[in-house]
Amino acid sequence: MQIDERGFALTTGSAEAAAHLQRAVHSFNHWDADLMAHLDAALAADGDCVMAHALKGLAMAGGRNRRFRPMIEESLARARAGMADASPRERGYVTALGHMAADRLTDAAATYEAILLDHPTDILAHRLVQQELFWIGEAGWMRDVAERAAPAWSETMPDYSLFLSVRAFGNEEALNYADAERFGRGGVEIDPTDAWGAHAVAHVLIMRGRIDDGIRWLEGLSGNWAGKNQIVHHLWWHLALFLLERGDHDRVLALYDSDIRNPDSPLVQAVPDAYIDIQNAAAMLLRLELRGVDVGDRWRALDSVAEARIGDPASPFTNAHAAMILAANGRFDKANDLVASMRDAAATDPGPLGIALRAAAIPASAPAIAHRRDDHDAVLAALLPARRQLWHMGGSHAQRDIFVQLLVDSARRLGRADLLSILLPEITDVGFADVPGRTLYRDAAALLN
Ligand SMILES: [Fe+2]
Structure with missing residues (x-):
């Protein structure tokens, strides 16, 4: 057994494996792109290292793609093989992996919560529980943890x-904006x-709606993101959101090509179908x-990664974006x-993924x-109740x-001021400031005057 730099027991006889594993945990927690290299180095030093297998499986499960399933299963089997000798904390991570492999996402979240009750400063558990709760929309739960x-x-x-950054995001999604900003700025200051x-x-x-602040914030920090994983594409996507509000479309398009979805970038080359990239790209276009x-x-360059989501329910939110892509390319048969395939998966999954598909995706x-077919009555019929x-x-x-923008756009095109009088205040209630001043919503708000 080794003791890591945070005082946690690591079940391995190899100091080398322990060192690589700690570096891997650091990479995971910091969104660094070299996570798998460190995990593979740990496993090369000790092929039975339970925590390295568990973290590898959890990282794969976090990729939300059915093509990773055989690797997740293998990591789970290898981790379980060494479970008897592992520490209670390590066993918690293996248990969470078992839940993730079976799409029991809320069980995985509850398992991380149990780890945090014993170890409230285990930042790995904080990162993992927030990730899982985020993808089932549990904002209040994220904040509470x-x-x-x-x-x-x-x-x-x-x-x-x-921790400040995790606390910031949990509070932000729970609409506690002042606390979230204070925590987030505190984390970045350190x-x-x-x-x-x-x-x-x-x-x-x-x-x-603090557009100038947002541009200044992200541009000021962007020099610090070397070596990060796909989170960087999403940060550039966030910059594009601010630029859209300024109407700087040329710069948004340039940013799209250079940093949001650049097919020549090493990250896109390595993982062309990363879920966050599909979401960023489709939603921005x-x-x-x-x-x-x-x-x-x-749109054309995104077609194959969207089509590959047919029959893969691992990321309902991504699938809703894949539908956008296939429709934009005129491939309505594939979109349908x-x-x-989402309906088939929903019909057999009573768990959180099934709920996400049925209720939302x-x-x-x-x-x-x-x-995309200009059938705006159908947009309203599907989205108003959902x-x-x-x-x-x-x-x-x-x-x-x-998706709210789609709904508002269709209501505006149909001249449905009655619906817009309901929808625009709802957008404010979600936490968007200055809705009548936002691009797209501005045109809809004009119908109400
Ligand atoms: Fe985001």
Whole structure:
């Protein structure tokens, strides 16, 4: 057994494996792109290292793609083989992996909570529980987990900046914007490379309509993101959200090509179908088009990664974006196949993924397709009854806003001032400041005057 730098027991006889594993945990917690290299090095030093197998499986499960399933199963089997000798904390992570492998996402979240009751400063558990709760839309739960642990932390502890960032994002999604901004800025002040703190504050600023602050914030930090994983594409996507509000469409398109979805970048080359990239790309292209911008042939380059989601329910929120892509490319048969495959998966899954599909992702996909056909009555028919349950498919308020934009756009095109008088105040209630001043919503608000 080894004791790691945070005082946690690591069940391995190899000091080398323990060193690589600690580096891997550091990479995971910091959104670094070299996570798998460190995990593989740990496993090369000790092929039975339980925690390395568990973290590898959890990282794969976090990729939300059925093609990773054989690797997740293998990691789970290898981790379980060494479980008897592992520490209670390590066994907790293996248990969580078992839940993740079976799509029992809330069970995984509850398992991380149990780890945090014993170890409230285990930042790995904080990162993992927030990730799982985020993708099932449990904003209040995210906030509560962080707040519950807060008394155990102090600013002299290692990982404190990471905790502040987790606490910031949990509070931001729970609409506690002032606290979220204070925590997020605090995390970044300690560690300017902290991508999650940068991200949490970017969310606060877009929700509150502080466009100039948002641009200054992200541009000022962007020099610190070397070596990060796909989170960087999402941070650039956030910058594009601010630029859209300024009407700087040329710069948004340039940013899209250089940093949001650049097929030549090493990250995209390594994982062309990363779920966050699909979401970023589709949601940005659609936002541009809803604002009257010609995006050229950019949809075409996304077609294959969208089609590959047919029959893969691992990420309902991604599938709703894949439907947008297939419809934008005129591939309505494939888009309908995707929705049919989501219905099949929902019919056999009583758990959180099934709920996410039934309550949100399927009702969000159909109007994404109908809007492309200019069938705005169908957009309204699908989205009006589902609109207040879209949180079930996870994603942030800022991300889910694209589906609200579709709904508002269709209502505006149909001249439905009655509906807009309901919808626009609801957008304010979600936490968006200055809705009548926002692009796209501005045109809808004008109908009410
Ligand atoms: Fe975000």
